[in-house]
Amino acid sequence: MTALTADAMADERGDAIAYATDQLRAFRDDGPICTALGRLARGMLPPLPGAVVALVITGVLLVAGLGEQNTPALFAPVVALLLTGPASTHPHNGRLDWLVPPIIRGIEYGYLAVLGFAQGVSAPLIYVLIGVLAYHHYDTVYRTRQRLWPQDWVFRAGLGWEGRMLIVAFVGLSGLLPFAYAALAAYLGVLFGCESVTTWARTGRGSGVIVDLEEEEA
Numbered sequence: 001m002t003a004l005t006a007d008a009m010a011d012e013r014g015d016a017i018a019y020a021t022d023q024l025r026a027f028r029d030d031g032p033i034c035t036a037l038g039r040l041a042r043g044m045l046p047p048l049p050g051a052v053v054a055l056v057i058t059g060v061l062l063v064a065g066l067g068e069q070n071t072p073a074l075f076a077p078v079v080a081l082l083l084t085g086p087a088s089t090h091p092h093n094g095r096l097d098w099l100v101p102p103i104i105r106g107i108e109y110g111y112l113a114v115l116g117f118a119q120g121v122s123a124p125l126i127y128v129l130i131g132v133l134a135y136h137h138y139d140t141v142y143r144t145r146q147r148l149w150p151q152d153w154v155f156r157a158g159l160g161w162e163g164r165m166l167i168v169a170f171v172g173l174s175g176l177l178p179f180a181y182a183a184l185a186a187y188l189g190v191l192f193g194c195e196s197v198t199t200w201a202r203t204g205r206g207s208g209v210i211v212d213l214e215e216e217e218a
Helices: 002-028 032-041 047-064 076-087 097-118 123-145 152-157 160-172 177-203 213-217
Strands: none
Touching: 002 097, 002 123, 032 076, 032 160, 047 076, 047 097, 076 097, 076 160, 097 123, 097 160, 097 177, 123 177, 152 177, 160 177
16 A cells, blocks of 8 residues: 555656646747757757846847847847757756746847837837737646646747747848737737637636646645
8 A cells, every 4th residue: 555655646746747847848938940949959958047048148139239220139039049949848847947938938028028119119019919928828827727738739820939039030120020010919819819718618617627726836
């Protein structure tokens, strides 16, 4: 009986670790490019150092790109991708690896906000785009806590944080950034909104696994 209990506890710990790993990977919101780089690295690179360096360098490039000469800021997505992408398939089982998703969120939201304001995109349009992304990320967090995992195609169709930043940077070279923000906000709003509503409606009240969030956090 003791051996069986020990085995059961070990299985529970293993399931908890796998669940936490899947959560953190979902929270990253990686797209196809990040995933491809992660497969090349085979999960060997720890995620936190690259994410921290990417955050610092992105901030420096944004500061250097303010004003009339904003070319340095347009290279920030490439730098962030190369520093964080190869670690996308890592288990994220380090003590502080839970910091990686919020760092990536800070990079993406900060980049979209600073570049948008620097290139004259209207504030409401910037807020709408970031609001759509914030809704998607909140929905992902809440869903995973209910054991309702978003489908892989959602992350691919959503382009990933790196894809969205690269599109904005590329369009920024042509001076059509307001169009890019409007197009992304409309496309992502329809994609994430419809997929979320459809999933929750299909799940229905009483189906799926409902988790008490307060007990889980305790």
